[in-house]
Amino acid sequence: MSARRIFARPARLAAIAPYLWMVLFFLVPFGFVLKISLSQTAIAQPPYTPVFDFSEGRAALAAAFAQLSFDNFRLLVQDNLYILSYLRSLVVAVTSTLILLLIGYPIAYGMARLPQRWQAVAMMLVIVPFWTSFLIRIYAWINILQHDGLLNQVLLTLHIVSAPVVWLSTDSAMYLGIVYSYLPFMILPLYATLSKMDASLLEAAGDLGASPRQAFWLVTFPLSLPGVGAGALLCFIPIVGEFVIPDLLAGSNSLMIGQTLWLEFFTNKDWPVASAAAVALLLLLVPPLVLYDRLQRRQLEANR
Amino acid sequence: MAHTVTRLTRFNMTSLAVGLAFLYLPIVILVIYSFNASRLVTVWGGWSLRWYREFFSDRAMLEAAWMSLSVAAVSATLATLLGTLAAVGLARGERFRGRALFSGMLYSPLVMPEVISGLSLLLLFVALNAERGFWTVTIAHTTLTMCFVTVVVQSRLSALDRSLEEAAMDLGCDPVRAFLMVTLPLIVPAIVAGWMLAFTLSLDDVVIASFTTGPGSATLPIRIYSEVRLGVKPEINAICTLVIALIAVIIVIASFASRLSNARGESAAPL
Numbered sequence: 001m002s003a004r005r006i007f008a009r010p011a012r013l014a015a016i017a018p019y020l021w022m023v024l025f026f027l028v029p030f031g032f033v034l035k036i037s038l039s040q041t042a043i044a045q046p047p048y049t050p051v052f053d054f055s056e057g058r059a060a061l062a063a064a065f066a067q068l069s070f071d072n073f074r075l076l077v078q079d080n081l082y083i084l085s086y087l088r089s090l091v092v093a094v095t096s097t098l099i100l101l102l103i104g105y106p107i108a109y110g111m112a113r114l115p116q117r118w119q120a121v122a123m124m125l126v127i128v129p130f131w132t133s134f135l136i137r138i139y140a141w142i143n144i145l146q147h148d149g150l151l152n153q154v155l156l157t158l159h160i161v162s163a164p165v166v167w168l169s170t171d172s173a174m175y176l177g178i179v180y181s182y183l184p185f186m187i188l189p190l191y192a193t194l195s196k197m198d199a200s201l202l203e204a205a206g207d208l209g210a211s212p213r214q215a216f217w218l219v220t221f222p223l224s225l226p227g228v229g230a231g232a233l234l235c236f237i238p239i240v241g242e243f244v245i246p247d248l249l250a251g252s253n254s255l256m257i258g259q260t261l262w263l264e265f266f267t268n269k270d271w272p273v274a275s276a277a278a279v280a281l282l283l284l285l286v287p288p289l290v291l292y293d294r295l296q297r298r299q300l301e302a303n304r
Numbered sequence: 305m306a307h308t309v310t311r312l313t314r315f316n317m318t319s320l321a322v323g324l325a326f327l328y329l330p331i332v333i334l335v336i337y338s339f340n341a342s343r344l345v346t347v348w349g350g351w352s353l354r355w356y357r358e359f360f361s362d363r364a365m366l367e368a369a370w371m372s373l374s375v376a377a378v379s380a381t382l383a384t385l386l387g388t389l390a391a392v393g394l395a396r397g398e399r400f401r402g403r404a405l406f407s408g409m410l411y412s413p414l415v416m417p418e419v420i421s422g423l424s425l426l427l428l429f430v431a432l433n434a435e436r437g438f439w440t441v442t443i444a445h446t447t448l449t450m451c452f453v454t455v456v457v458q459s460r461l462s463a464l465d466r467s468l469e470e471a472a473m474d475l476g477c478d479p480v481r482a483f484l485m486v487t488l489p490l491i492v493p494a495i496v497a498g499w500m501l502a503f504t505l506s507l508d509d510v511v512i513a514s515f516t517t518g519p520g521s522a523t524l525p526i527r528i529y530s531e532v533r534l535g536v537k538p539e540i541n542a543i544c545t546l547v548i549a550l551i552a553v554i555i556v557i558a559s560f561a562s563r564l565s566n567a568r569g570e571s572a573a574p575l
Contacts (some may be wrong), residue, residue, distance in 0.1 A: 003470040007479045008398040011376050015393025018386040018450065022409040024448040026451020032431055107321035113312040114320075122320065124559065129327045131501070131509040131555055135525050135557065138546040140330035146536060148344075150333060177562060183327065212313075234415060243511055246453035248532060258419045265423065266514075275427065278420050289412055296411055 089257040096178045097232050099244050104186035112194035130184040138248055145173055165298040174250035186231040186286035194226030233292040257281050330550025338541035355542035372524035379445035380502035395461035413451045422515030436518030444516040449502035460494035493561040502559040504551050
């Protein structure tokens, strides 16, 4: 038997504890979400028993039809609310991902072209905000964007605007917050592919008469597509379920699905509906999650 | 003229500079304003430590800060232990049954929206009839952050030269001994960086903690969040600056750890 295979057995044994942990605290909880989303009566103990118990699930729909009560009407209204917040989540996630690509790509590209020792510094500078508290960074923006905040002060002093502009509780503020928070997640995978790129390919393109622009679009960009995919998924998936940023920066007239779920759970104390929203959100995220898992695995194989 | 295609252009430099300014300026402004003497957040009233004193006499905030620090320390330690074991299993276990499920379970929390993780864990805790508070938040944070530790340690393990541990075994070490004597010392920097990352992630989390905590045991981010919803308060600026300072110290330690691993001729962890 090779040393490698002798080593593998205790390594697999080492994985038992984390395996069991993840099954118990990651996999099994989804079972509970599914179960409660389909149940009409809350399994929860008082004082958390919901006042109105109904869910989006098919079983609940049939039961609601059987009852044909006020609940049924409310369910339909809420259904509409859900569809709207799903659509909004998708629109926000797609738009933000595109903005992130447009902003993140030039930055990653600039990083990849820095002299070697500066690249490490630039990478460090991009990673540090990732470590810094997400909530604090959003709060920092509220400071700047509020009515008499720094941004309005600067704009007024420079006579760009004549009256303070409302920045907070707008979609622009939310997009700004999302782009700000997720930028490192976009830059790092892009930088990883761009910096590994073989410079001689570009030189060859140049020797064959390509202009820098042609060389970029014909060589660099196509070769960086795996990084584009990884960065886009790394941003898109969590943004769809984002809660804190839209809650603090966007207006309250249209909600993202994460906010709707939060509202159902904490304000309406309606656990079945919140669970149903979670199941639906999860279903929406399965295709991008599978894609992401595949990319991640390919990356690991390539590194080996 | 080949190198016109690979040269660092002015456009590259500008986008880099603007991008970094965008990332750092808001934080710098926040830190400066935390030393503002004025009660009005936007009017500069001279330098002062007033809001720091305010924080250190705010009992509820201090309790929340203590709760957060203890949850972060305990969950980061558990996560480092479990995450390192998981990384060893994935990087050295070759093929085994359930491997795909295992790596799937470890990778998906990295991108899973926090509302889903939070809600599902809460439903589990309710079903188990567990009293919510310190331990439920700690378990929730351990589950999330051990995945980050796994990624950091696993990438380090995959980059290691395996002939070292194989040589140890040829010289008569059993696998466990070879791991403890040869592999473990080499991955210590990644383990340290993983612990630091887990600690900061736990210190940062508001969504999962909101779901899994009980009444009377709010974490610092939960308190900050509820204050922020009511508007900007100078005291929050001071608290945020303190958290940033703490994280800065952690980053310096973690970067020393990864520099150590660089010095040993291997690539640093990706995070």
